Amino acid sequence: MKKAGIQLDADCASGLTELAAALGTKAVLTEPADCDRYASDQSGLIGARPLAVLRPANTEEVAQALRICTRHRIAVVPQGGRTGLSGGASSPAGAVVLSTERMTGVIELDRQGMTMTVWAGTPLETVQTTAREAGLDYPVDIGARGTATIGGTIATNAGGIRVLQHGMTRQNVLGLEAVLADGTILSRLGKTMKDNSGLDLKHLLIGSEGTLGVVTRAVLQLRQNVPDSALALIAVPDHAAALSCLSVARRWFGSRICAFEGMWPDYWDFVCRRTSLAEAAISGQHGFYVLIEVETDHANGEDALETFFAELFENGFAEDGVLAKSLAETQSLWRIREAVGEVDPDFGPHINFDIAVAPSELGKFCESADDLLEGLQDAAGTLKVGHVADGNVHLLVAHDGSAEAEERIETAIYELLSDWNGAVTAEHGVGRLKVRWITHSRSREEMAVMHTLKRQLDPFGILNPGALFGVPES
Amino acid sequence: MKKAGIQLDADCASGLTELAAALGTKAVLTEPADCDRYASDQSGLIGARPLAVLRPANTEEVAQALRICTRHRIAVVPQGGRTGLSGGASSPAGAVVLSTERMTGVIELDRQGMTMTVWAGTPLETVQTTAREAGLDYPVDIGARGTATIGGTIATNAGGIRVLQHGMTRQNVLGLEAVLADGTILSRLGKTMKDNSGLDLKHLLIGSEGTLGVVTRAVLQLRQNVPDSALALIAVPDHAAALSCLSVARRWFGSRICAFEGMWPDYWDFVCRRTSLAEAAISGQHGFYVLIEVETDHANGEDALETFFAELFENGFAEDGVLAKSLAETQSLWRIREAVGEVDPDFGPHINFDIAVAPSELGKFCESADDLLEGLQDAAGTLKVGHVADGNVHLLVAHDGSAEAEERIETAIYELLSDWNGAVTAEHGVGRLKVRWITHSRSREEMAVMHTLKRQLDPFGILNPGALFGVPES
Structure with a gap:
């Protein structure tokens, strides 16, 4: 376990003065009303008002800021869109927030090479929209797409509804630039998916939740835009039958399955009680519900889907089903699945x-x-x-x-x-809320190696203290 | 740069005695005739006869061996099938080889979950065949499939002809077990592609070429078996036209393109001169040649391919083309591409x-x-x-x-x-042959971080010295 404590007091004032001098006063918020907005993410973990909010405009300014913070032992909480659900961006007391909100925008779209180079603060939805306008697609998709930033999705290795087809965020990042605690800039913004020239440091940073470095720029792998897709809701006897449906779907559609989402009866019934969405789609009681979305293109029309359904019913895998016939129906089926965000408070x-x-x-x-x-x-x-x-x-x-x-x-x-x-x-992600439980997934040996790496890359523990690695022992 | 030199002499004899006692004499080869076979890989870099060849039978024996080697500062060259092309498994003088050849076999095939758990020494082709027999597929494929081991492909993050569709080896490994220099066993053999519980140590080990740890077991992500595919050879005016063909192909077939390989005229003409393969397929002089393989399934037959070809010719992207009509034709078209292995000595x-x-x-x-x-x-x-x-x-x-x-x-x-x-x-991979050139791809900052990580995980530099990180300064 980390031994070096974090000193958050003595040096702070002069550190903040230096930060304001280096970045400019406009880039360093210190008014309590301004700072309060940056205290918490969407996890429900209420953070403390940060001492200041740093808003660097580029990689070099991030490096300057981190150098100063390391020198003065000021804790830094990196923030993207603050949409995280594990408290990784909720600020502990006595820290500054480093927000990437001024580092936004698409730097380059390589249509033929199917890559996009972006600043970390760019919202996920901006990337998706820009890709689509070029006939391409960035397949990482989560509910918070409008607010979540690319840097945040990289720092947390975001998943979402299309992992089945295109993997986690990690599988969709080709190049990465990040700044370490001491201000070292690690920049490898290559545009090829093939690069075996040494250790892949990118993958150490992806998913490290701001504890090893601050992501500043990235090269994203785009995909061919899916011209069209078909969505169906299927009621099945139980989870085992859902797996059988998945096997059949894989035989029919292979890698063209975009999503295969499951809802247990407890969720389904709760949505039925709260909204009219679920009951309108399929009536009766069933053991499990599946939303399946499949790419449809030139050669894969409704015929294939209907034969697929016929096979499910013949084998007793499915009990009932509905195929969305319009955009409105597609959206209302998806709303059943996404209602988890709405029913949550109820x-x-x-x-x-x-x-x-x-x-x-x-x-x-x-x-x-x-x-x-x-x-x-x-x-x-x-x-x-x-x-x-x-x-x-x-x-x-x-x-x-x-x-x-x-x-x-x-x-x-x-x-x-x-x-x-x-x-x-x-x-x-682990954030602050799941730190206590991480050893239920990771062995003592793995934890020891993780802490060794953290100590090497951030010896004073200034980067996002309390997140992922827990609070250092003093 | 690493300062700690490697001591290869004083302690060696007693170290070898300890190794034989720990693993059993059968597991430790010392006869010169036996050891010579393990000196070199296929890179052309002639290695030295190893002091001994360690053949542990399981993870615990690998850990025992590495603990002894660390204690006695004995350099260890991990070896799979020795098919590497960069000298990463060619032994430097004064080292022992650790071969995974006794750690072979499929441990579990999870058909529904589409995963396979295997020992590191299992040949790639065994994995492919076992997967296919279950109606599944392991998509990493390289020419050396019969001899290359899973552990070797993981240690080198092998690529191959299907990276376009399924990524490098890294993208196809779900769980990994490896032993560090000090005998620490890092074991995370989970079967889910989603695991954000802490740093992803697996990705640090994949592609580290035996310099950070020895891979012992892995959980591989299998894919749905491709029922059938179509292969075509297309002659195009130049590389730019090949990219245009790729764009059109992506619109038609999306992620169903299995391979899109390119041959420049220098290669094509050389193959024509040496064999009758190339000329028999397409005559005349062209600026560039493309092999494209596309999944064909229920709904994607030859109609789609023919319309695709028509579009290429209409737009002037293609000058000539041939579609393989039989297995024999498919094999002979692939032989043109794979002839690089045969013409090489000529x-x-x-x-x-x-x-x-x-x-x-x-x-x-x-x-x-x-x-x-x-x-x-x-x-x-x-x-x-x-x-x-x-x-x-x-x-x-x-x-x-x-x-x-x-x-x-x-x-x-x-x-x-x-x-x-x-x-x-x-x-x-970097191996030993490309160490000198790595800084043409990686910055001073990246190199410093890589060396820091190496020093932490292998402080005495016993693991594959000279590979990837170069020879330590003494």
């Missing part, structure tokens, strides 16, 4: 688990979790929705709002997960 | 560059390289063949066999490459 106090196991074991894992929670006084209901093909479920467990209940539920679920060799966070 | 003394630039710039880069080589007395001819969509060309430059000529040609090409922000090795 569900009362709850824990939002973002866990993954082997895809073939997800159904059984969820049964075990349900059994376990049934035996706990504290759990007042569950909602389960997730990514079937990735083995990733978002399990929401309601409780009475007490810290004790939360503690008992988290302990039970993460211990169960550990038995299944699962990931305590599949896509939201 | 070409005389030469340098085999494995370089990459942005895919959209590969044509112009090759023109610049040709111009440059024309001005050099030393270059006696070139062959260029490569992966158009990846920006990766294998450029073979013949010379008189002298070290001086080699030096001048390498200097010229790598300096040019540096101006183009290219990779000195796209897929073959």
Whole structure:
């Protein structure tokens, strides 16, 4: 464990003066009203008002800022769009925030090479839109697309609904520029997916949640734009049948499956009660619900889909189904899946688990979790929705709002997960909220290596202290 | 640069005795005749006879061996199938070889989850065959598939002809187990592609060429087996037209393009002269040749391919073309591309560059390289063949066999490459042969971080000394 404590007081004032001199006063916010906006991300973890908000305009200014912060031992919380769900961008007391909000924009779009070079502060949606206008596509997609930044999605290795087809953010980044704690600029903005000239430092930084460096620029791998797609909702007997549907779909459509999302009856019924969306789509009680989206192009029309459905029904894998016939129907089917963001507050106090196991074991894992929670006084209901093909479920467990209940539920679920060799966070990241539980996924040996790397790259622990690695021992 | 030298003498004898006691004498080869087989890989770099060959049978034995080697400061060269082309497995003098040849076999095939867990020493072809027998596919494919091991492909982040569709080896590994220099076992054999619980140490080890750890087991991501595919050879006016063909192909087939390989006229003509393969396929002189393979399934038959071809000819992108009509024709078209392995010796003394630039710039880069080589007395001819969509060309430059000529040609090409922000090795790895040139791709800052990581994970530099990081300064 890290031994070097972080000194947040003595030197701070002169450090802030230096920062203002280096970056310009416009780039350093210190008014409490200004700073308050940067205290917290969307995880529900309330952060402290930062001492200042640094808004560098380019890579060199980020380097200057970090050099000064390292010299004065000032803790720095890197921030993109603050849409994270694990508290990785919620500020601890006595830190400054480094926001990438002034480092935005597309630097280059290489249409033929299918790459886009962008500043870290560029919103994900801007990248998606710019790509589409060129007949291309950037396939990382998450609900917070309008606010989340490319830098934030890289720092957290964002997932989303299209991981099945195109992987996590990590699989879609070709080149990366980042600044280390001491101001070292690591810049490798190559545009080829093939580069075996040495260790791939990019992958160490991706998903490091601002604890090893601050992402400043990136080269993104674009894909051919999908001309059109078809969306269907299928009711199936259980999770095992959903996996059978996935196998059949893979035979029919191979890598043209864009999404294969699953909803358990607890989630479905909750959405039915709250909205008219779910009931309007499919009636009756079913054991599991699947949203499947498939690319349709020149040669893959509705014929293939109908034959695919016929096979599902013949084999008893599907009980009911509906194919979206219009854009409006497509959107309303997707709203059922995305309603998890809306029903969330109605569900009362709850824990939002973002866990993954082997895809073939997800159904059984969820049964075990349900059994376990049934035996706990504290759990007042569950909602389960997730990514079937990735083995990733978002399990929401309601409780009475007490810290004790939360503690008992988290302990039970993460211990169960550990038995299944699962990931305590599949896509939201460790942040500050899941630091306690990381050892349920990672061994003592892995933790030791991670801490060794952190100490080497950030010896004074100024970068995002408390996130991912936990609070250093003093 | 690393300061700690490697001590290869004093302690060695007692170290070898300890190794034999720990692993059993059967697992430690010391007879010169036995050891000679392990001296070199396929790069042409002649290695020294190893002091001994360690053949551990499992992860714990690898850990024991490395603990002893670290304690006695014995240099260790990890070896898989010794098919590497950069000298990463050619042994320096005074080292022991650690071979994974006794750690072979498929541990688990998860058909529904589409994963395979294997021992590092398993040949790539065994994995491919086992996957296919289950209706699945492991898409990493290289010419040396019969001998190359999974561990070797992971240690070198192998590329190959299907990177366009499924990425490098890195993109196809879900879980990894490796042993560090001090015997620490890092084991994370999860079967989900989503795991954001901490730094992704796996990606630090993949492509580290045995300098940070020895891979022992891996969980591989399998894909749906491609039921059938169509292969065509197209003659086009130049590389720019090949890129246009690729754009059209992407519109027609999206992610169903399995391969898009390019051959320059120097390569084509050389193959024509040596074999009857090339001339039989397409006659006349053309500026560039493309092999395109596309998945054909239920809904994507020859109709689509013919309309695609029509579009190429209408736009003047293609001059001639042939579609393989049988398995025999498919094989003979692929042989033209794969003949690079056969014509290689006929070409005389030469340098085999494995370089990459942005895919959209590969044509112009090759023109610049040709111009440059024309001005050099030393270059006696070139062959260029490569992966158009990846920006990766294998450029073979013949010379008189002298070290001086080699030096001048390498200097010229790598300096040019540096101006183009290219990779000195796209897929073959740095090994020992390209260590001198790595700084043409990587900055001083990147090199410093790489060396820092190496020092932390292997403080005595016992793992594959001389490879990737170069020979430590004494």
